[in-house]
Amino acid sequence: MKLRGKVAVITGGSKGIGFGCARVFAKHGATVVIGARGEQAGREAERQLTDAGHRALFVRTDVTQPDDIRRLIDTAVEHFGRLDSIVNNAGWHPPDMTIDETSLEDFESLIRLNLTSTFLGAKYAVPHLRKTRGTIINISSAVAKVGQAKSVSYVTTKAGQIGLTRALAVDLAPEGIRVNAVCPGAVRTPLLEEWARAKGEDVAAAMSEYDRAHPRGSMATIDEIGEVCAFLASDEASFLTGQAIYVDGGVLLG
Numbered sequence: 703m704k705l706r707g708k709v710a711v712i713t714g715g716s717k718g719i720g721f722g723c724a725r726v727f728a729k730h731g732a733t734v735v736i737g738a739r740g741e742q743a744g745r746e747a748e749r750q751l752t753d754a755g756h757r758a759l760f761v762r763t764d765v766t767q768p769d770d771i772r773r774l775i776d777t778a779v780e781h782f783g784r785l786d787s788i789v790n791n792a793g794w795h796p797p798d799m800t801i802d803e804t805s806l807e808d809f810e811s812l813i814r815l816n817l818t819s820t821f822l823g824a825k826y827a828v829p830h831l832r833k834t835r836g837t838i839i840n841i842s843s844a845v846a847k848v849g850q851a852k853s854v855s856y857v858t859t860k861a862g863q864i865g866l867t868r869a870l871a872v873d874l875a876p877e878g879i880r881v882n883a884v885c886p887g888a889v890r891t892p893l894l895e896e897w898a899r900a901k902g903e904d905v906a907a908a909m910s911e912y913d914r915a916h917p918r919g920s921m922a923t924i925d926e927i928g929e930v931c932a933f934l935a936s937d938e939a940s941f942l943t944g945q946a947i948y949v950d951g952g953v954l955l956g
Contacts, residue, residue, distance in 0.1 A: 704936040706731030708834075709782045711775055713765050713823060714792030716743040718891035719841060722924025723789050723931045728756035730932050735778040737763030737771075737792070757782075765792040765819035766811075775826045785830035787935040790820040791841040793859070795893060797900035798852035809855045816859035817866070824870055828879065835878030837935045840867050841927075842883045844950045860885075864946045871944030880943040882934050887950030888912045888921040917952040 710727050714720035715736035724734045728751050736758065738744040744760040751758035759781060763774045779785050793816040799808070824838050831838070845853065846860040867883040874881060888894060890909065898908035913920045930949050933939055948954060 703731035704938060705786075705932060708786035708935065709733045709735065709778060709784050710787040710789065710935060711735045711737060711778050711785065711823075711827065712789040712791060713737045713763065713771075713774070713819065715789075716740060716747040716760070718893050719886065719889055719924050719927050720789070720791040721747055722926075722928035723791060724751060724758070724928075726925055726928030726932050727787075727935065728754070728758060730936070732787075732932075732935075733757040733782050734759075735774065735782070736760045737765070737774040739764050739792075763792075765823070766814050768822055771819065771822045772826045775823075775830065779830055784834055785827060786834045786836040787839065788823050788827040788831070788837075789839045789841065789931055789935075790823040790863075792819055793841070795853070795856050795897050797897070799855075800852055801854050804855055809858075812855040813859055813862070816856070817862045820863050820866060824866070824881070828874065831879050832877050836880075837939075838867075838870065838874075838879065838881040839931050839934050840864075840881070840883045841931075842867075842885045842946065844885045844887045844948055844954060846885060846946070847948065848954060867946065868944050875943055880934075880939070882939075882943060883946045884927065884930055884934070885946050885948045885950070886922060886927050887948070887953045888915065889927055890921045890923060894921075915953055915956075916950075917956065920951075922949065922951060 715724045716738035748760035763770045842863040843860040871881040
């Protein structure tokens with residue numbers, strides 16, 4: 703119960719990596735506030751956690767809207783009296799597009815969704831995290847380090863999250879706030895299946911291929927990513943800040 707008594711906000715927390723974080727944080731004793739755009743999925747995530755005996759709250763949140771992010775964080779503090787962690791997870795991977803196929807509107811809208819939302823989540827959380835000497839965890843990607851074909855917008859946003867993480871870590875360390883990025887490789891999520899489907903691939907075959915690309919023979923589960931984030935949010939990681947942690951099962955080694 704290393705997160706007992708802590709309150710965590712998780713954006714995109716209704717499914718995929720975000721729900722993995724919510725489930726694992728709750729398992730370790732945290733109160734979880736889920737921000738997500740989809741009402742039905744958000745309510746279902748809240749229900750699953752509360753039915754399991756955890757404290758959880760869903761707040762409908764579109765992270766492209768600054769007022770929604772501010773309301774998410776304010777609601778968490780109003781309901782539970784404090785904020786100890788924010789996991790900036792919400793984001794999207796668009797279908798394959800070369801730079802010739804990527805419009806300025808496409809590029810800027812993905813920056814708004816993946817990167818600007820991370821900035822705003824941190825910005826609005828910091829006044830509360832100062833009081834608890836809390837943590838910011840930004841969900842980036844392994845492709846921020848190695849690149850990815852036909853993904854110029856996505857890779858740019860994920861690399862930007864790492865730069866933001868390092869800058870904030872330097873600025874906020876004197877106030878006791880730690881800031882780290884988690885950079886997953888392939889994770890079995892609805893988003894990955896959606897991406898494979900958009901490329902015209904057979905989803906089952908694509909998932910099997912992604913599994914085989916990892917030395918252990920399988921992708922990460924959402925809970926495995928959640929456990930890394932829970933560690934970073936806990937006092938066990940008290941001397942860890944400004945890091946980009948590649949949780950990729952060794953895939954980058956090959």
